[in-house]
Amino acid sequence: MKAAVLCEYGEPLSIEEVPEPTPDPHGVVIETEACGICRSDWHAWQGHGEWADDQVPIGQILGHEPAGRVVAVGEQVRDIGEGDRIAVPFNLGRGHCGYCQNGHGNVCENGIALGFEESAPGAFAERVHVPSADYNAVHLPESVSPVEMAGLGCRFVTAYHALAHRADLTPGDWVAVHGCGGVGLSAVHVADALGANVIAVDLDADKLDRARDLGADETVLADAETDVPTTIQARLGGADVSIDALGIAETCRNSIDCLRPRGQHVQLGLTTDAERGEVSLPTDAMTMREITFLGSRGMPPSRYDELLRMLERDTLSPGKLVTNTVSLAEVPDRLAAMNDFETSGIEVVEFSASS
Ligand SMILES: [Zn+2]
Numbered sequence: 001m002k003a004a005v006l007c008e009y010g011e012p013l014s015i016e017e018v019p020e021p022t023p024d025p026h027g028v029v030i031e032t033e034a035c036g037i038c039r040s041d042w043h044a045w046q047g048h049g050e051w052a053d054d055q056v057p058i059g060q061i062l063g064h065e066p067a068g069r070v071v072a073v074g075e076q077v078r079d080i081g082e083g084d085r086i087a088v089p090f091n092l093g094r095g096h097c098g099y100c101q102n103g104h105g106n107v108c109e110n111g112i113a114l115g116f117e118e119s120a121p122g123a124f125a126e127r128v129h130v131p132s133a134d135y136n137a138v139h140l141p142e143s144v145s146p147v148e149m150a151g152l153g154c155r156f157v158t159a160y161h162a163l164a165h166r167a168d169l170t171p172g173d174w175v176a177v178h179g180c181g182g183v184g185l186s187a188v189h190v191a192d193a194l195g196a197n198v199i200a201v202d203l204d205a206d207k208l209d210r211a212r213d214l215g216a217d218e219t220v221l222a223d224a225e226t227d228v229p230t231t232i233q234a235r236l237g238g239a240d241v242s243i244d245a246l247g248i249a250e251t252c253r254n255s256i257d258c259l260r261p262r263g264q265h266v267q268l269g270l271t272t273d274a275e276r277g278e279v280s281l282p283t284d285a286m287t288m289r290e291i292t293f294l295g296s297r298g299m300p301p302s303r304y305d306e307l308l309r310m311l312e313r314d315t316l317s318p319g320k321l322v323t324n325t326v327s328l329a330e331v332p333d334r335l336a337a338m339n340d341f342e343t344s345g346i347e348v349v350e351f352s353a354s355s
């Protein structure tokens with residue numbers, strides 16, 4: 001089968017013929033129908049993450065946002081059969097530890113990250129193995145269209161988990177979203193669907209137009225003259241919940257500084273090689289104003305059902321985030337386009353489109 005392989009950090013991924021996966025006793029293999037292209041793939045491709053012992057090995061098949069149909073089933077798997085249509089969270093749990101048992105498989109003690117580790121080859125491939133499938137695989141209703149399914153990649157579920165489970169969000173709260181890439185726009189749409197008011201921030205006016213289309217009530221164009229926190233404080237008296245959807249020191253800091261007292265910051269973006277996982281924060285001011293800093297990672301597989309019900313009722317429409325579908329052969333170029341933030345919304349590999 002064909003797959004996109006990381007051969008050297010920062011050099012174009014190589015489209016290669018690689019061996020077909022076979023299911024281990026608890027795993028299944030899916031024929032990939034769609035897989036989102038994500039900034040996390042870009043970080044992996046750049047060799048980032050060394051500072052958190054999280055650098056992706058050379059030889060890795062990238063791609064971590066797959067959905068598809070099951071074509072082979074391990075002998076110990078109980079609840080998934082050939083032909084089932086499933087989505088797969090990138091943060092795979094084993095299903096046995098206390099975190100998994102209590103519904104927090106996204107932070108499993110023995111978790112593995114699909115498409116980022118040697119033991120979990122990714123989904124920029126015609127077929128992909130899903131370990132511990134009874135625990136991790138999420139059945140998709142047939143009513144979820146291929147485009148919606150494709151839009152459901154890590155960014156959408158990450159934004160949902162952040163706002164629905166991590167932040168203590170009340171309808172009518174102001175949510176600020178810093179950075180309107182794929183995860184940021186997903187956060188705008190999810191916050192709007194959950195009944196919040198949304199203020200979106202970006203350097204790019206076109207991305208702010210997209211944010212308005214997806215439910216942003218207010219926007220801030222963060223040009224050189226704009227002090228983002230002061231602008232948000234002046235306009236709204238501060239945000240109740242604020243999201244750094246980019247992961248650079250400036251957006252993280254802006255996100256914290258734009259909060260009102262008792263506000264909550266949620267960190268979604270991983271940092272770049274400029275920060276190397278460290279950002280200095282105004283801890284005294286955060287203490288005095290009772291600001292909360294929340295990390296948020298992916299989404300536990302056991303929480304997908306509520307999100308899927310919202311898809312079925314059209315309260316959430318991840319398909320609206322999908323701006324471009326490409327073939328597997330185009331993945332190396334589309335990752336490179338992320339160097340200069342040239343992509344917008346969510347780009348997706350569709351395997352029916354590739355050869
Ligand atoms: Zn676990």
Ligand SMILES: [Zn+2]
Binds near residue numbers: 039041064065154155
């Ligand atoms: Zn992703």
